[in-house]
Amino acid sequence: MPRGNSFYKLLFWACNTNSPEEFRVSRALKENTYPFLALIVLRQNRMTVVARIEGPIGPGELIEKLERILQDNEASLIAARAEREERDFTQTLRREKDAALLKSLKANKEKERKRREDQDKIDREKQRLVDEENKRKEMIQERERLKEELKIEIPEEPAVDDPDVVRIVLKLPHGSRTERRFLKNQSLKFLYYFAFCHEDCPDDFHVVTNFPRRTLPCEPSKNGPDPPSFEEAGLGKNEMLFVQDNEA
Template structure:
């Protein structure tokens, strides 16, 4: 009841009122199995696979694992893969024709004799009707439009008629089966199903339905089957040119071509079929062994080449990294050299500018007054390295001239300030870039004779 409610709610929410209850249940089951949350995507996948949930799940998982999708191969016409090169009639091909056993006993002979005219007339009339009909209208089987659909339709009808006890049918077209057998280096057994033949149903029930035959085929080969009344089955029938039904063909890769190594025609029994298949496979196993060895050698060569390419790329990468580091180191050296050149250039420019400034400031310093001038101030400057220099100024002159005098002296540091001894204080001698000049000597509280100290700011 809960599932039914969930189905109704989901159908109403998604507008899928056209879905039947069975399809909606398959939709929910497919979503649970694959874990796909998008319900529209689940619906699209199931519609692509004709609502066959088993095949849809198989194909979905194949796509996730990188296995080719048997329903969409982007090659050839109508999304069909190109068939590999075929050898349909090799010189050593083995053909087994199994005749119907003669009637046993008087009752079987009487049955055979009585119904033989009716069977003959029926088959003759049927062939005549078909021939006449094809004269009027071209055979529709000649146009293959949906090879995978033909195969899946045959499998569905086969299981509906005869049940699910049979070898695992390949879920794809004949071309896809050939390509998979070639890629996987496996035998491919092709079964062409003729609805109208009198031995078909008995072969399907007693031979293909035999458990030993099922186990043998499933473990040793791929098994592809189709109805010859469908376009895909008719196409393969024309290619293989069977003579009667049931018809089996065993195909394997030989000399890089898919080769039909054996044909089995007629109502063969399960034990005899296994014996013939086993004998044919043993006779042709050498070709698969050679193909596997060739493929392994090719894979080894490709792997070795990839490893060599990887080693070369690694070596190239190491050389490039070494070259890059070398270039970085050289760039650092060049940058350091350039930095030193720039600093030296800047230093020389500063020295040049300082010398020009000193020449300019020298000319701005007033002439030294005489010793007997009543306003004279005698200043003795003690330099950082111990020497002393002396200069006279007028008490009303600004202290900036004291700064100019010290700055222009060759023994004085370029960055300095002038301090008194006691009480210790820094004199505001350096003129500001803007604003009034520094105070005069008398305003700074300096007497007639003063001993001042020059302190190096960079010391």
């Protein structure tokens, strides 16, 4: 067929109808004689018969009639093609817009997820700092409470002229000094208590001699016996001792 196009359909009946389907089509086309040729075109989304060729006809005449029918309906063909192209363009544009919208929604969702994630990290870090500060304050409060308890346990300072007196000068890590008298038969734990209660004393410390350098077993344990006495530790009547910061 010349200039064939999907908008046109040729329906040809070469004989009388036999089946119910053929009968219904025949009634719709209203053919009168055979052979019968119908040219159908899509108009306004409906199949429309635009020409009928009935009875015997030669090839040349048939082609001429078909050419003329196609020319007569060219406007409809162009309009249908333009409508289809516009519809395809609209659908493509809609798909592109939908894809762009979906991409934007995904990007916004990812941004929101990242924002919440960053905020969660900030909140966790703030909470960690708050917990650390609370823990530090609790440790300070506990240390102060313990100092008050240990101060009560330290025996009264003996007289200067007591024959069993031991004079201790403690040098603290930052250079300050403090002095205290004890009895030689008293446990070194009281020296530890005295140093611990001093405001310049570090939390973790040892008491050491200068020469020969040795660490005195001052710190008491909960379940063990008391540390030895000043006399058992080999300390004389006047001693210069040093508080060593174990975290320095």
